[in-house]
Structures are given as C-alpha cells and as structure tokens.
Amino acid sequence: MTIPGFNRRKFLGQATIVPLAAATSASAQQVGGHAGHGAAAHDGNNMVMGEVDYVKNGFDPHKVLTDFDTGTASTDAQGRRVREWTVTAIDHEFEVAPGITFAGWTYNGRVPGPTLRCTEGEFLRIRFVNGSTHPHTMHFHGIHAARMDGVPGAGLVQPGGEFTYEFEAKPFGCHLYHCHALPLKRHIHKGLYGAFIVDPDPVRHPEAQEKAASRLLGSPENAGWQEFIMVMNGFDTNFDDENEFYAVNSIPFAYFNKPIRIERSRPVRIYLVNITEFDPINSFHLHAHFFDFYDHGTTLQPTHRTIDTVMMCQAQRGILEFSYADHEPGIYMFHAHQSEFAELGWMSHFEVV
Amino acid sequence: MANRWLLAIPAVLLVAVVALLLWWRPLDTLSAGAPPVEEAAIEAVRLTPGMISVDIRTDGSEPVQIAQIQVDGAYRTFTAESERTGAWLGKTRFNIPYPWILGEAHALAFITSTGAIIEHDIEIAQQTPVLDGNNLEMLGLVGILLGIVPVALGLLAWPAMRNISRGTLGFLLALTVGLLAFLFIDTIGEGLEEAEKVIGRLHGTVLFWSLLGATALTLLALGRRGGHAPEGMRLAFFIALGIGLHNLGEGLAVGAALAAGSAALATFLVIGFTIHNVTEGIGIAAPLAEERPSLAIFAGLALLAGAPAIVGTLLGTQAVSPLWITVCFAIGAGAILQVIIEVAALLARRTGTGLITPQVVSGAVAGLAIMYGTALLV
Numbered sequence: 001m002t003i004p005g006f007n008r009r010k011f012l013g014q015a016t017i018v019p020l021a022a023a024t025s026a027s028a029q030q031v032g033g034h035a036g037h038g039a040a041a042h043d044g045n046n047m048v049m050g051e052v053d054y055v056k057n058g059f060d061p062h063k064v065l066t067d068f069d070t071g072t073a074s075t076d077a078q079g080r081r082v083r084e085w086t087v088t089a090i091d092h093e094f095e096v097a098p099g100i101t102f103a104g105w106t107y108n109g110r111v112p113g114p115t116l117r118c119t120e121g122e123f124l125r126i127r128f129v130n131g132s133t134h135p136h137t138m139h140f141h142g143i144h145a146a147r148m149d150g151v152p153g154a155g156l157v158q159p160g161g162e163f164t165y166e167f168e169a170k171p172f173g174c175h176l177y178h179c180h181a182l183p184l185k186r187h188i189h190k191g192l193y194g195a196f197i198v199d200p201d202p203v204r205h206p207e208a209q210e211k212a213a214s215r216l217l218g219s220p221e222n223a224g225w226q227e228f229i230m231v232m233n234g235f236d237t238n239f240d241d242e243n244e245f246y247a248v249n250s251i252p253f254a255y256f257n258k259p260i261r262i263e264r265s266r267p268v269r270i271y272l273v274n275i276t277e278f279d280p281i282n283s284f285h286l287h288a289h290f291f292d293f294y295d296h297g298t299t300l301q302p303t304h305r306t307i308d309t310v311m312m313c314q315a316q317r318g319i320l321e322f323s324y325a326d327h328e329p330g331i332y333m334f335h336a337h338q339s340e341f342a343e344l345g346w347m348s349h350f351e352v353v
Numbered sequence: 354m355a356n357r358w359l360l361a362i363p364a365v366l367l368v369a370v371v372a373l374l375l376w377w378r379p380l381d382t383l384s385a386g387a388p389p390v391e392e393a394a395i396e397a398v399r400l401t402p403g404m405i406s407v408d409i410r411t412d413g414s415e416p417v418q419i420a421q422i423q424v425d426g427a428y429r430t431f432t433a434e435s436e437r438t439g440a441w442l443g444k445t446r447f448n449i450p451y452p453w454i455l456g457e458a459h460a461l462a463f464i465t466s467t468g469a470i471i472e473h474d475i476e477i478a479q480q481t482p483v484l485d486g487n488n489l490e491m492l493g494l495v496g497i498l499l500g501i502v503p504v505a506l507g508l509l510a511w512p513a514m515r516n517i518s519r520g521t522l523g524f525l526l527a528l529t530v531g532l533l534a535f536l537f538i539d540t541i542g543e544g545l546e547e548a549e550k551v552i553g554r555l556h557g558t559v560l561f562w563s564l565l566g567a568t569a570l571t572l573l574a575l576g577r578r579g580g581h582a583p584e585g586m587r588l589a590f591f592i593a594l595g596i597g598l599h600n601l602g603e604g605l606a607v608g609a610a611l612a613a614g615s616a617a618l619a620t621f622l623v624i625g626f627t628i629h630n631v632t633e634g635i636g637i638a639a640p641l642a643e644e645r646p647s648l649a650i651f652a653g654l655a656l657l658a659g660a661p662a663i664v665g666t667l668l669g670t671q672a673v674s675p676l677w678i679t680v681c682f683a684i685g686a687g688a689i690l691q692v693i694i695e696v697a698a699l700l701a702r703r704t705g706t707g708l709i710t711p712q713v714v715s716g717a718v719a720g721l722a723i724m725y726g727t728a729l730l731v
Binding site for chain 1: 423464466467469
C-alpha cells in the first residue's frame with residue numbers, strides 16, 4: 001500500500017519490518033488465511049468471474065476442439081484430388097473473457113480460425129477473401145512456391161480483395177497458418193491464426209501403414225481415436241505487449257470450468273499448436289499421466305516418448321498421444337507449466353469416464 | 354429589482370445551447386471509433402484474515418465496468434458491492450478472498466470491460482486494525498503521545514515565560530511563527546500529495562487550495578469579529594485550533610502508516626513526534642505570557658491542540674479515502690495560515706517598528722530550525 005501523504009516518514013517502509021500486529025492484536029498473527037485451505041468457496045479460487053457468451057461470440061471453444069474443416073473435395077480432369085476452402089477475414093469484436101471485449105481480427109469470425117484438414121498429396125486451393133478493414137494474408141506453414149507464401153508481395157490482400165493460395169498438401173503433420181501482414185505482432189495477436197492439419201496417406205507409408213491410417217480422418221482405424229485441436233494463444237487487451245489472458249482455443253478457463261469429456265476405452269490424440277505472441281515459449285503439461293510426442297507431427301514414430309511436459313516456441317506444434325485405459329475415472333488437470341500462464345487462464349480439465 | 358430578471362436571459366440561453374448540443378450532437382464525429390475514456394482511483398484497501406477489500410471510485414465517458422481481478426498475476430473470484438453501479442463517480446467495494454501473507458507484498462490488477470488495467474500494489478500486507486479494546490487502547494495511547502503529551506509539556510514552559518522582557522517575548526512569538534510556518538509547509542506538502550490521488554473530476558488540487566483559503570479567511574473573520582485582532586487567550590485558542598487541525602491530519606497519516614505496515618520503528622516514530630510536537634505547546638503558551646489563565650484553560654488548550662491526533666490516528670488505520678484526507682489537510686493548513694497571520698500581526702503591533710527586528714528574525718529562524726531538527730527524528 002502506498003502510504004498516504006507520508007513522505008517525511010517514508011524511510012520507515014524500508015526499515016526492518018516489525019509488524020504492528022505484534023503490538024496490537026494477537027489475532028493478527030494468524031492473518032493470511034493459511035488456515036482453511038481446501039474450502040474453496042471461502043478462500044476464493046483462481047478463476048474468472050461469469051460466463052462468456054459463446055453464441056454472441058460466434059464460436060464455442062468446446063466445439064472448436066473437434067471442429068475439423070475438410071472443405072470441399074473433388075477430382076480434377078487430370079485425376080488429381082483437389083480440396084478447396086473459402087476463408088474470410090473479418091473484424092470481429094468478441095468477449096475474450098467474461099465481461100471483457102477484444103477488438104479482434106479473425107478468419108471466419110472465430111479465433112482460432114477454422115482448422116483446415118486435408119490429406120497429404122492433395123492439391124489445395126484456399127480462396128482468401130478480405131472482409132476486414134486492414135490488408136491481410138494467409139501464410140501457411142507447409143511446402144509451397146514463393147508466390148504462394150502469403151507475405152507482403154506474395155498474396156497480400158487489400159480490404160475487399162481476394163487471393164487464392166494453391167499448393168500441394170505436404171509434408172503430412174500438424175501445422176498452422178497465420179496472417180503475415182505487417183506489423184506482424186499486431187496481426188497475429190489480434191487473432192489471425194489457425195491450425196492446418198495434413199493427414200498422412202497410408203498408401204505412401206507402407207512401413208507404418210496402420211499408424212498412418214489411424215491419423216487419416218474418416219478411416220476405420222481413426223474412428224476409435226478421440227482427437228482434439230488445441231491452439232495455445234494469449235490476448236493483450238491493453239496493448240502493452242504483454243498478454244492479460246492465456247488459453248487453449250482463446251477462452252481462459254473454458255475447459256477448467258467445463259472439462260473435456262474423455263472415454264477411457266479410446267486413445268486420445270491432441271493436435272497442439274503454439275501461436276502465443278510476446279512470450280518466447282508456451283508449454284503443455286498433463287497431470288497424472290505421460291504421453292508420446294510427435295514434433296510437428298511430421299513423423300510416424302514419436303520424437304519424444306513418455307514425457308508429461310512439452311515446451312514450444314511460437315509456431316512450434318506437434319501431436320500428443322496417450323490413453324487413459326488403465327486410469328480410474330476422474331477429473332485430470334492439464335495446463336501450461338508456466339504457472340503465470342496457468343493462473344491467467346491456460347488451465348484445463350479432462351473428465352475421464 | 355426588475356433588472357435582476359434580466360439574469361434569466363443568459364441562464365435560459367445556456368440551457369438552450371446545452372440542449373442543442375445534446376440533441377444535435379455535432380461533436381460525435383470527434384469521438385467516433387474512440388474507446389471510452391476510463392478513469393479509476395483506488396480509494397481504500399482493507400485486509401482481514403483471508404480477504405482483501407478494495408474501494409474503487411470510477412469515472413469516464415461511459416460507466417467503467419470492472420470485469421475481472423488479478424491478485425499476484427492470477428485471476429481470482431470476488432464479490433462486488435456498489436453504492437451506485439458503474440455510474441458517474443460511482444464507488445464499488447470488491448471483496449477478494451485471498452490467502453494474503455503477513456509482511457509480504459501483493460499486486461492487484463483490475464481489468465475493465467475494455468481490457469484496460471488499473472493496478473495497485475500492497476507493499477507490506479498487514480491486517481487492517483480492528484478497533485477492538487486492545488487496539489483502541491494502543492492507538493489511543495499513540496494519539497495521546499502524539500498530540501496531548503507534547504502540547505501539555507510545551508505549555509508547562511508558561512510559568513517561565515512570565516515576567517520575561519519584552520524583547521524575549523517577541524523572540525518567543527517569532528519562534529511560534531517559525532514553528533507554524535514549518536507546519537504550514539509540511540501540511541501543504543502532505544495535502545497536495547494526497548490530492549494527487551483524488552480522481553480527476555473531483556479536482557483534488559483545486560479543492561485543496563480553495564479549502565485552505567476559505568478556512569483561513571473564515572477563521573480570520575471569526576477571530577476579528579469583535580473589531581480587533583485576537584490577542585492573549587483568544588490568540589492562544591486559535592493557535593491551539595490550528596495545531597489541533599494539523600494534528601488531525603498528522604494522526605491520519607500516522608494511523609495509515611501503522612495500518613500499512615510501516616510501523617517498523619513504531620516506538621521511535623512516537624518518541625520522535627512527541628519531541629517534535631513539544632514546540633507546539635510553547636507556541637500556544639507564548640501569547641499567554643502576559644495573562645493569568647486558569648489551569649482549566651491550559652487543559653482545554655492541550656485537549657484542543659492534542660486530542661484531534663487521537664481521532665486522526667484511529668480513523669487513519671481504517672483506510673480513509675484520499676478525498677477526505679485532502680480535505681483534512683486543507684482545513685488544517687488554512688487554520689495554520691490564519692494563526693501565522695495573527696501572530697505576525699501581533700508582533701508587528703508590539704514592535705511598532707516593523708517586523709524585521711533581530712529578535713523576530715532570530716526567533717522565526719529558530720522556530721523553523723527546531724522543527725526541522727526534531728523532524729529528523731521522525
């Protein structure tokens with residue numbers, strides 16, 4: 001506490017602290033509330049107050065988890081598999097945490113943008129329409145020509161304009177796309193990013209055909225998996241280049257208050273992307289369990305086996321695989337293992353049934 | 354008489370101009386796209402076991418809504434009690450259950466609906482003293498030591514002042530002026546520091562100077578009601594009143610410091626103030642050198658000058674808002690200004706040759722020096 005009108009005696013604050021309480025009140029020795037831990041209602045809790053209006057926002061983090069956008073698939077004259085999407089940039093003010101609005105820039109009115117999912121080898125055509133009041137791009141992390149890179153000079157779209165990005169889906173893995181217009185920090189943290197998943201084609205991977213098939217959306221081998229997309233992000237609401245809120249899929253504490261339901265009998269696969277701006281790294285820590293990790297998802301063999309924490313720089317991503325088959329049912333926590341991020345919203349629960 | 358009705362013309366026209374601006378709104382393009390202006394002042398923080406309570410006064414172009422609260426960089430659940438919800442200059446109390454730790458620092462951040470942040474640091478966490486038997490006794494004692502004891506000790510110098518030479522008395526009165534000048538500057542400094550914390554629209558600094566002037570003028574008028582300037586007993590009364598009002602502010606500051614955990618050297622703080630304030634008693638006694646007041650009058654003067662310190666100390670521990678502390682200091686400074694003027698006037702009348710005599714100058718300098726020297730103790 002600043003000491004009201006007390007400059008003459010300011011040095012007192014720097015001196016050794018002999019609490020007034022010692023002289024005044026025996027009960028003051030017990031302050032601090034360490035007694036009564038566990039009585040959350042009385043002690044308060046690490047949480048935001050109130051509820052975000054997902055209907056008004058136009059996106060629901062619980063639906064974002066499993067909302068894979070496969071676009072429109074067809075076969076062209078040359079017999080090539082073609083997949084197409086239309087993505088629109090929209091200025092969209094949404095509730096970033098209960099009662100707090102954020103003037104976001106979005107793909108399709110949601111943050112993260114649509115999770116574009118395809119199969120390796122397909123020819124992709126992404127028609128990008130700029131309905132925003134600022135120039136934007138879609139810069140894909142993948143393999144493509146320079147003129148398809150979605151940077152100033154190659155696919156920068158002015159307000160009202162459009163551009164179609166075309167390239168082959170490769171390499172297979174867990175990727176992302178984001179706006180690469182300048183200034184870059186601002187265009188990213190305003191909300192212009194999304195996941196881009198390229199499933200492996202089992203035919204191309206005879207050495208690990210079954211594994212590849214389990215990752216191919218729609219295959220019988222994939223049907224048993226519980227797959228989730230989780231984009232680790234943050235929001236700087238007062239423009240001081242520090243995030244006030246952290247989350248997976250934008251809404252702080254969304255999966256803390258309403259856990260993600262997991263069936264014990266089915267394995268879990270998480271497509272994890274880090275797009276957190278301002279902070280050098282983010283992380284994912286799973287409680288009471290360990291997982292296999294595929295960095296960038298570009299291999300069919302884990303790059304890390306049996307770990308419970310993974311650290312990622314911005315734009316790093318990967319696939320986590322684990323199963324609760326041998327666990328007892330219950331509420332299992334997962335969160336960033338930067339305690340700061342966890343306490344500012346990146347704190348979640350699985351409800352294992 | 355009839356001409357007074359003409360005053361209605363500018364009044365009616367002013368209403369018309371305001372109404373036109375509100376209806377036509379030609380200035381709205383200026384603020385198009387601009388986020389609302391938000392201002393908030395943290396007025397009081399109270400700590401009770403397991404609970405942090407914060408009073409926030411808000412102002413802005415739209416009602417300021419505090420949506421979330423962080424304590425030490427973590428979002429926390431809370432309850433809010435509003436006097437008037439989010440309204441213009443509305444005040445809200447937020448109760449945040451939190452296991453705060455005695456003697457450590459805690460950081461508060463209030464996030465408004467626009468994502469703006471109001472920050473406040475608790476530098477040393479200390480329970481806000483509950484005014485129960487023990488604390489009342491202890492804080493009362495602090496107030497007595499701060500106010501009544503030194504003034505009474507100073508008044509005890511009175512017998513020695515009798516039968517002193519005219520020149521020595523002039524020196525003593527000038528010493529009083531010096532002492533009062535020190536208190537005046539000190540009170541202004543503390544008052545202005547407090548005024549800075551008052552929310553913008555309430556214009557703390559203007560309020561401080563206006564109240565200071567109004568208090569001094571009112572007391573000057575009251576003192577000279579009989580047609581002549583106060584001397585003797587009446588002057589002693591006004592000096593005691595001015596010092597008493599100053600001690601009210603001083604008590605508030607000491608109480609707040611004790612509550613805020615700056616009680617590190619509580620004993621030394623009180624000893625320092627006791628020595629420092631003895632000079633105040635001498636100042637009150639000086640105009641009485643040629644009078645024969647009863648013991649009851651001395652007791653009354655000691656109470657008038659000293660008792661407000663007790664009230665101030667008790668109130669100060671209860672997180673008083675900066676607005677009221679500013680008001681206290683302004684009234685205190687105004688009252689001191691009045692007695693400076695009156696004691697100086699008395700000196701001028703006594704010397705007859707103008708104020709700049711060796712006794713007066715050395716007295717005033719001695720007063721300032723003693724106050725400064727003893728202030729080093731606190």
